[in-house]
Amino acid sequence: MEYYTVIIKMIWLMLPAYLSNPAATLIVALTGAGRPIDNGKYIGKERIFGEGKTYKGLFFGIFFGIIVAIIQNLINNEFLNHIMPQFTFIPVITLPTGALLGDLVASFFKRRFGLKRGQPLPLIDQLDFVFGAWTLTYILSSGWFRENFTFLIIIIALILTPVFHLIFNIVGYKIGVKKEPW
Helix, strand or coil: CCHHHHHHHHHHHHHHHHHHHHHHHHHHHHHCCCCECCCCCEECCEECCCCCCEHHHHHHHHHHHHHHHHHHHHHHHHCCCCCCCCCCHHHHHHHHHHHHHHHHHHHHHHHHCCCCCCCCCCCHHHHHHHHHHHHHHHHHCHHHHHHHCCHHHHHHHHHHHHHHHHHHHHHHHHCCCCCCCC
16 A cells, blocks of 8 residues: 555544644634533642633534534545545544543643643643544444554654644634634
8 A cells, every 4th residue: 555545534533533623723723612511620729631622622623623523424425436445433522522521631730730721731732632533443343443543654653643733733823713813
C-alpha cells in the first residue's frame, strides 16, 4: 500500500475525532462559554478542569463529530464505492466522544501539574484526544478498531497529528477562536 493512501485512510478514520475538538472550541467562541463541566469546583487551589471545559462545548463537539462520521459514511456509500472504511454505530459515537474525554482528562492533569488554561504541555496537548478516541473505541468496538487501525495507520497518526494540531491551532488563533497558537 502506498504511503499516501495510508495517510488518506488515517485522516478518514480520524476525522470525527479531529474535528470534534475544534467544533467545541468554535461553538463556545461564537455563542459564549456556558456552564463549566466542573461547576467551578476546585481540588486544592486549582479548578478540576478549568473554565474552558463546558457542557456546551462537550455536547456540541460530540454531536459535530457524530455528524461528520455519518456524512463520511454517506459519501463512502454514494460516491466512493466503499473504498474507505465504514464507520459502524459504536465508532460513530466513540471517536468524537473519546476525543473530547481525552482532552478533558488532559485538562484535569494539567490543572494538577499547576498549568493554567492555555499553557502548553507538549505532546499531551497534541495527542490527548487521539488516545481518548482510540481507547474508548477499542474498549467498545475492539474488532472494528483492530480491523481499521493497523500498526502503520497508528504510527502515521502519531507522527502527523501533532503537525495537524499545530496547523489547526494557528488557524484558530488567527481567526480569533483560540487565545494561543498552540
